[in-house]
Amino acid sequence: xxxxxxxxxxxxxxxxxxxxxxxxxxxxxxxxxxxxxxxxxxxxxxxxxxxxxxxxxxxxxxxxxxxxxxxxxxx
Numbered sequence: 001x002x003x004x005x006x007x008x009x010x011x012x013x014x015x016x017x018x019x020x021x022x023x024x025x026x027x028x029x030x031x032x033x034x035x036x037x038x039x040x041x042x043x044x045x046x047x048x049x050x051x052x053x054x055x056x057x058x059x060x061x062x063x064x065x066x067x068x069x070x071x072x073x074x075x
């Protein structure tokens with residue numbers, strides 16, 4: 001039983017869309033001057049979102065990357 005193109009499922013794309021929505025600070029108001037540990041809050045949220053994208057991508061590579069056993073044997 002193989003999962004054909006499970007790495008292209010809509011759920012994966014939805015997670016990427018949410019994470020990119022968090023990582024891109026287009027929704028922050030220009031006058032927002034809140035700080036956290038000396039950094040603007042929008043920058044901290046953007047870095048956390050980018051870290052989430054990186055972790056999710058690494059998890060996909062580890063858990064869902066097709067192996068040689070998944071494909072057809074080359075003879």
